[in-house]
Amino acid sequence: MVSISIIIPAYNEEKYIGETLKSIxxxxxxxxxxxxxxxxxxxxxxxxxxxxxxxxxxxxxxxAASARNTGAKYxxxxxxxxxxxxxxxxDGYLKKVYDIFKQDKYVGFCSSFKFSNRSLKYMSLIxx
Numbered sequence: 001m002v003s004i005s006i007i008i009p010a011y012n013e014e015k016y017i018g019e020t021l022k023s024i025x026x027x028x029x030x031x032x033x034x035x036x037x038x039x040x041x042x043x044x045x046x047x048x049x050x051x052x053x054x055x056x057x058x059x060x061x062x063x064a065a066s067a068r069n070t071g072a073k074y075x076x077x078x079x080x081x082x083x084x085x086x087x088x089x090x091d092g093y094l095k096k097v098y099d100i101f102k103q104d105k106y107v108g109f110c111s112s113f114k115f116s117n118r119s120l121k122y123m124s125l126i127x128x
Contacts, residue, residue, distance in 0.1 A: 002031055009068050010037065011062060012042065013041070027095070033077060037068065058070070
C-alpha cells in the first residue's frame with residue numbers, strides 16, 4: 001500500500017496537466033501513486049498523463065466530482081489528495097501533507113497552490 005493517492009480529474013487539460021504531473025514527480029516524497037480520472041477527453045490529455053500517471057481511469061459522467069469519486073475507487077493509498085489538473089505543487093508539499101496526516105489529529109485540510117500560468121506562488125495549509 002502506498003501512503004498517498006493523488007487523484008486528478010481531467011477533461012481536455014492538455015495545456016496544463018503536464019506541468020501538474022511534473023510538479024508531483026519533482027517532489028522529495030516518493031510514497032504515492034498518481035491517478036488521472038479522465039472524462040473521455042478528446043485532446044491529448046490521456047497521452048500526456050500516460051507519461052507520468054500510475055493509473056488512468058475513466059469517468060462515465062463528465063464532471064470533476066464524478067471523476068474524483070471514480071479515481072478514489074481505484075486508490076490504494078491510506079490518504080487521498082485531490083488536485084485539479086492545473087495545480088502546480090510547491091516544493092516539499094507532499095512531505096508536509098504526509099507529516100500532517102500521520103499525526104492523526106486532522107481529518108482533512110485545504111491549501112492554496114500555484115496554478116499553471118498564474119502568479120500565485122505561496123502555499124498555506126488550513127487544518128480541519
